Amino acid sequence: METALDIAVTCVSVVVVGFYSWSLRAHFSSPQVPSGFKVISAFVTATTLYFLYLVWSVTQPVSAQIIGLGLEIVAAAMFWWAIAASRRARLRFAFDPDNPDSLVTTGPYRYVRHPFYTSYIVFWAGWAIATWTAWSILPVIAFIVIYVVAAKGEEKKFASTPLAAEYDAYRRRTGFLVPKLISA
Template sequence: MPKGMNMLSLLVLFSMLLMIGLTFYVQQPIIPQLVSLVMLIASALLFRATIRESSKAGLLAAFDEKLPGSLLMTGPYSVVRHPFYSSYLLLWSGWAIGTWSPWSLVPLTAIIITYWVAAKGEEQKFASTAMAEEYAQYKARTGRFIPRIFGRG
C-alpha cells in the first residue's frame, strides 16, 4: 500500500473517532442534521455511481506511484475528474455540518487538503503519459471535485 494511503487511513480513523464523539456528545440543531443527512445520501449515491462506472477500469489507489493506464470520462467522470474524492468530501463535509461543532473543522480541513494533494498528484501523472493531451482537454471542461459551471476555475 502506498505510504500516502497509510497516512490517509490514519487520518480517516482519527477523523471518524472525533466525528463520532462530536455526533453523540454535542447537541445539534435539526436544520444542520437535515442538511447533513441530504449530503450523506448524495455522497452515497455518487460513490455508488462512481463504483459502477469505474469497476472495470483498473484504477490506482490514492498516492500510488504508478502512472495511470486509463482515463474515464463517462458517468460521474463526465462532470468531475475525481468523483470518488468528491463523494468522500461530501460525506466529511456533511458530517461536519451535522456535528454542529467548530472542532469538526480540524479533521475536515486535513481531509480536504489530503484529497487535494492526492488529486493534484494524480493529475500531474497524466502529463507523463500518452494520454496527456486528452487529459488536458478533459481537465479544461471538468471540475476537480465539483462540476465546472463557468469556464476555467
C-alpha cells in the same frame, strides 16, 4: 427526535465509511499500499471515532443533523456512481506512484475529474455539519488538503503517459472537484 437523529447520523455515517472501506479491497488496486494512503486510512479512523463521539456528546440542532444526513446520502450516491463508471478501469489507491493507464470520462467523470474525492469531501462536510461544532471543521479542512494534493499528483502523472493529450482535453472541459459552470 434528537436520539433518533443521533442514531440515523451514526448509522448512515458508519455505513458510508464501510462503503469506502469495502472499495479498498473490492474496487481500487495497487501493487502495494502507498504510505500516503496509510496516512489517509489512519486519519479516517481517527476522524470517524471523533465524529461519533461528537454526535453522542454534543447536542446538535435538528436542522444541522438533517442537512448533514442529506449531504452524506448525496456523497454515498456520488461514490456508487463513480464506482459504476470506473469498475473496469481498476483505479489505484491515492498516492500510488505508478502512472495511470486508463482514463474514465463517463458517469460523474463527465462533470468532475475526481468524483471519489468530491464524494469524500461532501461526506466529511456533511458529518461535520451534523456534529455541529466548530472543532469538526479542522478534520474537514485536512481532508480537503489531502484529497487536493492527491488529485493534483494524479493529474501531474498523466502528462508522462500516452494519455497526456486526451487527458489535457478532458481537463479543459471538466471541473476539478466541482462541475464547470461555463465550458471553455
